[in-house]
Amino acid sequence: MISDRREQKWVAEISEILDRQLEIEVEIPPAVSIFQIPEIITTKKPEAYKPQHVGFGPYHHFQPGPYSKMQQKKLVRLQRLLQNHKIADFRGVVVHKVKKLVPVIRACYDSFLPDDNVSMAWVFAIDGLFLLHLFQVTNTDSDQIPKVDSTKRLLAQDIMMVENQIPFMLLKEINEALHSSSPGSNDFSPSIYRSFSEIHSPLKLCPLSKAPTNHVHHLLHYMYHSIINNVPTPTFDSVHLPVPGRMTKILLPGIVNFVEQLPTDEIVRLYELAITSLHNFSSIGSGTTIPSASRLQSRAGFQFHSLPENGGGVESVYVNGNTIYLPPVTLESDSDVILRNLVAYETLMPHSDHHPLAEYASLMCGLIVDVEDVRVLKQHDIIRGELGEDEVAEIFVGMSGSILSSKIKSKSALQNMIVEVNKVYEGRPRIMAYLFLKKLAKWVLVFLTHIGSVVGGTWKIVAFVAGLVSLVMLTYKNYCDVYGCDKKN
Known part of the structure; x- marks a missing residue:
């Protein structure tokens, strides 16, 4: 009882x-x-x-x-x-x-x-x-x-x-x-959901003949599958370019001689400053999946084109030569919330290791980091709708932290496309030089941190590495003077 x-x-x-x-x-x-x-x-x-x-x-x-x-x-x-x-x-x-x-x-x-x-x-x-x-x-x-x-x-x-x-x-x-x-x-x-979905979906729906008819759970489920029901297009063959540069041999001896003559307290200060500078520089752009639209266009010669009217949706993104084809997305005042909930629903669905909408959203978050990127995509009819450029940028910059990464056994067509785009982008001479500097900065940061924790009084070694840091930062400054560096770098 x-x-x-x-x-x-x-x-x-x-x-x-x-x-x-x-x-x-x-x-x-x-x-x-x-x-x-x-x-x-x-x-x-x-x-x-x-x-x-x-x-x-x-x-x-x-x-x-x-x-x-x-x-x-x-x-x-x-x-x-x-x-x-x-x-x-x-x-x-x-x-x-x-x-x-x-x-x-x-x-x-x-x-x-x-x-x-x-x-x-x-x-x-x-x-x-x-x-x-x-x-x-x-x-x-x-x-x-x-x-x-x-x-x-x-x-x-x-x-x-x-x-x-x-x-x-x-x-x-x-x-x-x-x-x-x-x-x-x-x-x-x-089909009771069809008109509402057509009005409010940021992305074009599949034809009515391909829309879900059986075992539809609810409105969000119907809109999600109406967006997804498209076939992806094969990617393109990547192009690789050579890498230049040899400033190190010219500048290194003089910098090291100068630093070795500094008193210990100045070396300590330089050491701490070097650690901060290296950390900031080596972490620039970390975590991004693809360069922004404006950088791809201005630095690697990529162009953008919207998919044709019946050319598919988020799984039909592809690259042909140096042209990236993307589905048009229409953004209105309700689009941010709707996109977020579509992606969240996809993520939470049980027994699913296929997340095409989340991958597409991550791609757009990488392509759009400020209004200049929105401007590029609007010019090519990829971004549509009544929202201003700053409002569109705010949507994708804000959404980037709400998309959960998923572990899958094999890469999707979209992920392979991003890899190929990055190969071409990183193969450009100016980008290869920049990436080399970032790698050098990371190596020096690891070494300098280790030296600082175990060496103690051996300040000549610290001075040498700190001088190398100065070399990296000076090389980066010269690189920016020649090729230009914006806030995205």
């Missing part, structure tokens, strides 16, 4: 959930598809993953902010839809039908949902009707994508968030309840 009331309630709820799940026959059990996003992804911009205006489903429906602001609007939409279908008994026709499905819907969430089935049924019925009405009024047969005001884009941001997804099976169940008087006339499919 359980004496604790909380434990009694928990056992009763678990028992009811299991009984209901055993009662309901489902051809294919639902996969976990609605996740609470881990802090490692959300930490830099949490507002991009937590709804700011409207909460859907058990994760956010009852939150005070979104719930209180949008609850009345949900009820107005609900009333309008019920009136259109001449339904007076909302509880009996819709809520009762949804309640039977709640135990199965629970399996779609990655966390245990403590609310009872009755409360959950009301939440799902209200939220599901709101979304169903929204998708229905958004659907249009026109080939032209309508203009959307800022208020609707704010709403779209919340609707597209991973934690705010509502299962497709729920919308289908509600739609069947609305058409219960004429079941034969009801034709409901994931």
